[in-house]
Amino acid sequence: MQVTVNGKTLDLDVEPDMPLLWALRDVAGIRGPKFGCGIGACGACTVILDGAPVRSCSISVGDVAGEVTTIEGVASDGGLHPVQQAWLDEQVAQCGYCQAGQIMSAIALLNDIPDPSDEDIDNAMSGNLCRCGTYPRIRAAIHRAARMQAGA
Amino acid sequence: MGRAATITRRALLVGAAAVAGGVAFGYYAYRKPVANPLEDELAEGEATFNPYVKIGRDGAVTIVAPRAEMGQGVETTLAALVAEELDLRLDQVTVEHGPASAAYGNIAALADGLPFAQFDDSALAEAARAGAGVAGKLLGLQITGGSSSIIDAFDKMRAAGASARETLKLAAARRWGVAAADLATADGAVSHAASGRTATYGELAAEAAALEPARDVALRPREAWKLLGKPQQRTDMRAKVTGAPIFGIDVSLPDMVYATVRMNPHLGRPMRSMKADAALAMPGVLKVVPIATHVGNGFAVVARTTWHALRAADAVEAEWETGSGPADDAALWALFEQAAGSAGSAMRNDGDVEVAFADAPQESLLEAEYRVPWLAHACMEPMNATAWLRDGMLDVWAPNQAPTMVRDTCAAAAGIDAASCTVHTTHLGGGFGRRAEIDCALYATLVAMQTDGRPVKVTWSREEDIGHDMYRPAALARVRARVGEDGMPVAVDLKVATPSIMASLLPRFYPRLAAIGPDKMMLDGAFNQPYAVPDYRVAAVKVQTPVPVGIWRSVGNSVNGFFHECLMDEIAHLGGLDPVEMRLKLMADWPVAAGVVRKAAEMAGWGMPAPEGHARGFAFTASFGSWVAEVVEISQAPEGIRLEKVSIAADVGIALDPRIIEAQLFSGAIFGLSAAMGQQINFADGKVVQSNFDDFDAMRMPQCPRFEVAVLENAPKMGGVGEIGTPPAAPALANAVFALTGRRVRRLPLSEEVAFA
Ligand code: FES
Ligand code: FES
Numbered sequence: 001m002q003v004t005v006n007g008k009t010l011d012l013d014v015e016p017d018m019p020l021l022w023a024l025r026d027v028a029g030i031r032g033p034k035f036g037c038g039i040g041a042c043g044a045c046t047v048i049l050d051g052a053p054v055r056s057c058s059i060s061v062g063d064v065a066g067e068v069t070t071i072e073g074v075a076s077d078g079g080l081h082p083v084q085q086a087w088l089d090e091q092v093a094q095c096g097y098c099q100a101g102q103i104m105s106a107i108a109l110l111n112d113i114p115d116p117s118d119e120d121i122d123n124a125m126s127g128n129l130c131r132c133g134t135y136p137r138i139r140a141a142i143h144r145a146a147r148m149q150a151g152a
Numbered sequence: 153m154g155r156a157a158t159i160t161r162r163a164l165l166v167g168a169a170a171v172a173g174g175v176a177f178g179y180y181a182y183r184k185p186v187a188n189p190l191e192d193e194l195a196e197g198e199a200t201f202n203p204y205v206k207i208g209r210d211g212a213v214t215i216v217a218p219r220a221e222m223g224q225g226v227e228t229t230l231a232a233l234v235a236e237e238l239d240l241r242l243d244q245v246t247v248e249h250g251p252a253s254a255a256y257g258n259i260a261a262l263a264d265g266l267p268f269a270q271f272d273d274s275a276l277a278e279a280a281r282a283g284a285g286v287a288g289k290l291l292g293l294q295i296t297g298g299s300s301s302i303i304d305a306f307d308k309m310r311a312a313g314a315s316a317r318e319t320l321k322l323a324a325a326r327r328w329g330v331a332a333a334d335l336a337t338a339d340g341a342v343s344h345a346a347s348g349r350t351a352t353y354g355e356l357a358a359e360a361a362a363l364e365p366a367r368d369v370a371l372r373p374r375e376a377w378k379l380l381g382k383p384q385q386r387t388d389m390r391a392k393v394t395g396a397p398i399f400g401i402d403v404s405l406p407d408m409v410y411a412t413v414r415m416n417p418h419l420g421r422p423m424r425s426m427k428a429d430a431a432l433a434m435p436g437v438l439k440v441v442p443i444a445t446h447v448g449n450g451f452a453v454v455a456r457t458t459w460h461a462l463r464a465a466d467a468v469e470a471e472w473e474t475g476s477g478p479a480d481d482a483a484l485w486a487l488f489e490q491a492a493g494s495a496g497s498a499m500r501n502d503g504d505v506e507v508a509f510a511d512a513p514q515e516s517l518l519e520a521e522y523r524v525p526w527l528a529h530a531c532m533e534p535m536n537a538t539a540w541l542r543d544g545m546l547d548v549w550a551p552n553q554a555p556t557m558v559r560d561t562c563a564a565a566a567g568i569d570a571a572s573c574t575v576h577t578t579h580l581g582g583g584f585g586r587r588a589e590i591d592c593a594l595y596a597t598l599v600a601m602q603t604d605g606r607p608v609k610v611t612w613s614r615e616e617d618i619g620h621d622m623y624r625p626a627a628l629a630r631v632r633a634r635v636g637e638d639g640m641p642v643a644v645d646l647k648v649a650t651p652s653i654m655a656s657l658l659p660r661f662y663p664r665l666a667a668i669g670p671d672k673m674m675l676d677g678a679f680n681q682p683y684a685v686p687d688y689r690v691a692a693v694k695v696q697t698p699v700p701v702g703i704w705r706s707v708g709n710s711v712n713g714f715f716h717e718c719l720m721d722e723i724a725h726l727g728g729l730d731p732v733e734m735r736l737k738l739m740a741d742w743p744v745a746a747g748v749v750r751k752a753a754e755m756a757g758w759g760m761p762a763p764e765g766h767a768r769g770f771a772f773t774a775s776f777g778s779w780v781a782e783v784v785e786i787s788q789a790p791e792g793i794r795l796e797k798v799s800i801a802a803d804v805g806i807a808l809d810p811r812i813i814e815a816q817l818f819s820g821a822i823f824g825l826s827a828a829m830g831q832q833i834n835f836a837d838g839k840v841v842q843s844n845f846d847d848f849d850a851m852r853m854p855q856c857p858r859f860e861v862a863v864l865e866n867a868p869k870m871g872g873v874g875e876i877g878t879p880p881a882a883p884a885l886a887n888a889v890f891a892l893t894g895r896r897v898r899r900l901p902l903s904e905e906v907a908f909a
Contacts (some may be wrong), residue, residue, distance in 0.1 A: 001855050015456075017434065020646030022459035031213070031402045032395030034581070036532060037614045040400060041845040044532065071395030077370070080393065087393040091385070091811060094819055095394030097399060097532040097581030122854035127846060131532040133822025134225045135856035 001061045005030060006073025016062025020054075021045045032100045033073035036129070043128030046101035051060065053108040056125070073102040074107060083107050086145035094132035100130045106142050115146050116135045189253035190216065199361035201316040203255040204234055204309055210339055211354025213238070213245045218256035219305075220296035220553045220581035221388055223819070224874040225812035228386045228645030232306055232379045232808065233637060237335040243380065249386045253557035256294040260304035269680035270777045270871070271742060296553040297588050297703060299776035299872020302808060306870060308619040310371050318366030323359040324351055325487035351695040374806075383811035388579065398579040400551035403538040409438060411609055412461040413595050415620050417452035417839040422449045422804075424471040431467040436460030440468060441602045445565075446663045447591045448620060458611050467611075477698040479838040485523075485693050486604055491649040492521075496691035499672070499679040503687035505632075508643035512634045518726050520631045522715050523831045527624035527704060528617075528840075530847055531685050533581020535617050537592040537867045538599035538667070540607035541566055546573045548597060551580035553588040553774045557661055561590040584823070585703030586764040589622055600646075607892040615843040622660075622702030623833055627649040627792070629715040631722075634687075639727025640737060642689035646715060650674055652694050653708075656701045660680065669830030676708030677773050678716040682742035683735070697836070705823055706875035709775040714828075714900065715770035721887040722896065731770050731887070732758055744803050744867045745774060748781040751801035755860050756783035763787075766796060770889025773879035778871030779803040782821060782880040784857075784888045792907035793889065795825065795857035802876060805867035813873045818859040820877025826850035828882035830903040855908065 001010050003020070005028065014023050021037075024030040024047075033056050036044030040058040047056045050066035074081040081087065083106050093099045102125070109116055109124035116124070121142055130138070178581045179797050189535055190200040197209035206214040206677045212739045232245045250256070324342040325332035328349055335342050343350040352714050374381065391398050416423055428440035435455035450528060450825045451468060455461035509517070513901055537548040539562070552558050555575045563573035575856055580587055596610040600743035612620075627650035634643040652671040671694075672679075679690040691794070704710060723730040732753045749772055753759065772781045783799040834841040841849040882900060889906055890896050897905045 018457075018459055022457055026457035026459065029404065031397040031404070033402065034399075035534060035611065036530075037845045038462070039614075039844055039846060041849075042532070075394075084393040088385075088389050091815070092387060092500070093223075093386075093389055093392035093817060094225070095221075095532060095580060095582045096388065099392050100395035103393065103395075117814050125853040129532070129850060129852065131530060131584075131823075131850060133851065133856075134815075135820040135822070135824075135853050136818055139856075146741070 003061060003064050003068060005068045006070060012061065012063055018049070019057050020059050020061050020064055022066070024056060028073055028139045030070055034097055034100060036098070038102075040070040041129070043097070043105060044098050046104040046105055046128065047066045047106050051104060051108065051111060058147070071103060074103070081107065082148045083110065083141070083145045084142040086148060090137045090141040090144060092134050092137040092141050094134055098128060098130045098132075102130065106138070106145065109131055110149060114149060115149040116142065163223060165848045166191045170893070182676070187255070187260065188788070189255050194516060201359040201361060201365060202312045203237070203250070203253065203318060204312040205316045206303065207357040209353045209354050213240060213353060215245050215247050216248050216250035218250050218253070218294060218676040219301040220551070220577060220580050220583060220587065222296070222553070222580035222587065224816055225386055226296070226301045227388060228384055229302055229812060230309060231387055232384055232631065233305055233309035234241065234313035235380045236377055237310050238317050239754050240340055242384055242387055244340055246789065249577040252559045252577070253295060254556065258293060258295045258300055260300035262299070269711050269733060270774060271682060288391045294554065295588065296583070297585060299874045299876065301840055303777065303872060306353050306372070311369070315366050316534060316556065317671075318369045318628045319360045320353055320356050320584060322363055322366060323356045327351070327356070327359065354486075370857050382809070384809055385814070397583045398584050399533050399902045400538065400549060400578040401536045401581070401611060402579065403549045403609055405540060407456050408607045408609055409603055410458045410611070411452045411454045411608050412458065412465050412613060413443065413450060413601050413616065414465045414468065414470065415443070415448040417618070417619055418472055418475045419620065419698065421473040421475055421605055423451065424473050427469040428469070431464040431865055434460070434464045434467060434747065437464045438615060438869065439602060441599055442677050443598050444596055444597070445592065445594055447660055449594050450480045453597065454599060454603060454608060458609070462613055473903070475647040475698050475838045480836045483836050484697055484699070484835060485628070487697055488626065488649045491693040491695045492628050492630050492647060494693055494890045496647050496693035498689050498691040499675045500687065500688060500690040500892050502689070503643070505643050505645045506687045507686040508634055508649055509632060509645070510689040512643075516636070517632070518633050518722055518750070520722065520898055522629040522631065522718065523832070524627050525900060526626045526699060526713050527827055527831055528621040528833050528842070529582070529586035529704060530588050530618060530845070530848055530850065531580070531582030531584060535592045535612040536610060536615055537596035538607060538609040539593070541597070541600040541877065542605040544568055544572055546597065546600070547576065549576040549578055550574065550596070550852065551578045551583075551587055552593060553580070553583050554583070554590070558593045561661075562593050562704065562746060565594055565597045566601060583708070584705040585891060586621065590837040603786055614845065618842045618843050618848050622656065622700045624702050624704030624710065625653060625699075625701040627711045627715075631715065631719045633719065633723045633726070635723060635727040639729045641685050641723045641727070644685045644723070646678055646719060647691045647693065649693045649695050650711065651697055651699070651701050653701050653703060655694070657703070660700075672720065673708040675712060677710070679714035681716060683738040683739055683793060685738065697895060705820065706775060706878040707830055709773055709825070709875070709879035710824065710882070713773040713775070714882045717773065717880060718898070719884035720888055721769070721883070730759075735772060745772065745779050745862060747866050748772070748779050748801040748803050749890055751862050752783050752799050754779035755799035755862060756797070758783060767888050767892035769884045769886065769891055771880035771883035773876075775879050776872030777805070777869055778873065778876045779867060779881055780817075782884045784881070784884040786885070786892055788892060789909045792909040793892065794909040795855060795885070797858045797860065798881075799860045801862045801864060801869045802873075803864040803871070804845040804873055805865060805870040807863045807865055810863050813863050814861045816873045817863070817877040820875055821881040822851050822856065824878040824881030825885055828885050828900055828902055829855075829908050830901045832901050
């Protein structure tokens with residue numbers, strides 16, 4: 001199977017019905033997307049597919065037509081994406097396990113709505129569960145990233 | 153220098169560091185030093201000074217933070233303890249968890265397990281705490297739990313940093329022929345002002361490591377702290393915002409195979425038989441292996457990827473032995489009701505409640521029954537462990553809270569001695585007590601015995617995790633109170649029927665252990681609260697059920713904080729008093745408690761009318777040595793009750809990193825609110841009903857209230873922070889629901905009786 005991930009076309013020896021998540025993690029060795037539930041209920045596995053956030057546990061590799069971006073592909077040259085920087089500044093992560101998924105959802109949101117309201121944030125982020133309860137700082141970091149990107 | 157000599161010298165240092173840290177006991181076995189485990193793993197050119205510090209020739213400093221980083225920020229603050237005394241910035245050090253070793257035993261965790269209130273300074277309580285130190289050392293239990301990591305490390309790790317610093321100065325003093333007292337340290341170098349000479353720690357490390365280490369170094373006073381007491385950039389943050397593979401589930405080894413387990417859903421019962429032909433015929437499947445242990449029984453599918461294993465596991469037909477005990481909620485609750493009928497044993501018994509109730513006029517009395525359900529931990533990272541057994545050596549990579557226990561359990565299962573087993577503690581994608589258990593690592597070890605020397609990563613499905621937890625136990629409370637003429641409580645009687653966590657947990661660790669005595673966890677959060685009531689009894693009755701139970705964030709406090717603080721609210725209502733005013737009167741002897749109560753009330757605007765359609769609820773729980781008050785403000789929206797704002801005031805004695813503590817407080821509250829609003833584990837046909845986040849969910853972003861947090865430092869002793877936000881959250885919410893709706897919901901989750909938006 002061929003998939004384009006973070007700008008590179010990968011040739012993966014997998015069945016087409018394998019969920020993208022497992023093809024990324026166990027075959028391609030791209031472990032930023034996390035396994036949380038396997039049923040599209042937690043968002044830990046979120047990647048961006050052609051600009052939209054997608055739960056990689058719930059789409060088969062064979063159904064992936066466009067470009068996949070994972071957390072590994074959002075920044076260039078070992079730097080940080082503004083959303084990652086905002087996350088760092090607000091010290092969002094606790095255990096960190098959900099955070100790659102949270103950040104991917106936030107990046108997709110900001111691409112869509114550069115200055116989201118609290119309600120926009122609620123809508124875009126409700127599919128991303130955080131058992132550590134980092135929500136207050138996620139909200140602050142999204143607003144901060146919006147300001148950073150507006151200033152840039 | 154020969155190996156034996158090295159060990160002796162190191163051993164001396166550990167003893168010295170312990171003494172400098174103020175944990176000296178006049179007890180031979182305690183004083184007998186433990187070897188420095190870092191000796192065995194030094195890289196070329198690296199020197200070690202004690203179990204917490206390694207310095208490379210290039211000046212790279214590694215600090216060992218031997219507690220599990222599961223989100224609570226512990227590795228940052230532990231590293232800061234050493235760095236403070238060693239004059240380093242946190243961005244100059246690498247932090248690692250280090251090996252499993254008795255050198256990292258947790259004394260504070262054991263001390264908190266004693267049956268004394270945190271404000272009990274009696275000679276008996278103090279002697280017992282000292283005794284727990286001895287016991288902790290002897291058992292060498294390396295545990296992350298009980299919100300004890302920083303309390304345990306506060307002196308030890310600063311002393312380790314100070315000793316290393318002074319030893320480096322001694323080495324420089326010798327080299328330059330000057331007095332050590334004339335030397336200064338800063339940013340990883342020793343300097344001599346008079347001559348202008350400097351040398352980096354790296355240049356001095358090898359010489360310093362050959363010296364008798366400095367002892368009895370005085371620790372710096374708080375006024376001199378540069379890192380401690382101030383917010384630090386967390387050392388794990390960059391890895392976590394870049395999606396770095398730091399978790400157990402991310403472990404990758406050469407030639408590794410992948411597996412998943414399916415254990416008997418009738419918890420702990422055997423597997424009768426299995427048919428695996430269909431699974432074995434599926435693509436990518438390598439093996440199906442039966443697993444039989446004292447914790448659980450079932451099988452593992454070994455495959456080319458986790459997905460192949462998960463898919464094939466569905467195709468295995470297993471016949472499970474069912475249980476003979478109660479099989480559903482109704483039958484289980486009947487056990488609690490039965491137990492609640494007996495007297496129980498009291499851990500608090502002031503005055504004589506029976507006399508107080510005997511002649512009470514009816515209108516001065518209240519009597520009620522409360523219930524809380526079983527709960528799963530549902531750590532964000534599903535259960536997993538990776539094991540590699542070859543040439544009689546076992547390596548286990550596990551996100552775990554008890555590495556020495558994991559080591560001993562896995563080594564025994566593999567039939568090797570503990571010294572041949574290395575435990576690598578990864579970052580934990582949540583722990584909450586679930587990862588203090590040994591089951592995942594044990595199963596992985598058994599699978600690794602069947603993979604012909606190939607490493608195997610065993611990942612559980614979410615369904616397997618929810619259905620095979622060691623649950624927060626359910627509990628039933630019968631409460632009674634009598635109020636006096638002035639409305640104040642004169643008698644309080646609280647009886648809790650619940651399973652003993654210790655009785656369930658210890659045999660999992662030590663299968664041959666005999667029954668244990670009273671379990672303080674059963675009444676934590678109720679028997680030890682700072683309220684003065686003339687007749688005041690808090691008693692527990694043990695309930696025996698077949699459900700395995702374990703440690704869940706804040707343990708007994710999550711149960712009893714709810715019972716106790718809802719009862720206080722009911723009493724205030726009956727007595728016609730303001731719940732905050734009433735508490736302040738009852739707490740008159742405990743100014744630290746009263747301080748957080750006042751602070752939280754002030755932040756929440758308590759006493760001022762709430763906005764139209766809003767209401768507030770109050771609760772307080774002292775736990776893990778800290779004191780916490782919370783106010784939850786809610787409102788009625790068309791879709792249901794909305795959480796508006798949570799105000800938290802916590803007194804932790806010494807706040808080493810206020811920003812991390814703030815995060816822990818709202819994190820703990822969200823954990824408690826999630827459970828209070830909607831979580832429960834039910835049983836039907838002898839199995840757990842819930843299976844994934846669709847039926848065992850937690851708070852989501854749209855439900856998350858605003859938080860205001862105040863961290864106070866008036867308490868005389870340092871308290872824990874990782875769990876203390878949880879206990880008052882549920883009762884504060886339930887009390888707010890009463891204030892808003894007039895409905896007294898005495899059963900969690902609240903969603904059984906009211907709807908949330
Ligand atoms: S793992 Fe994909 S949504 Fe949970
Ligand atoms: S940071 Fe732990 S689950 Fe979100």
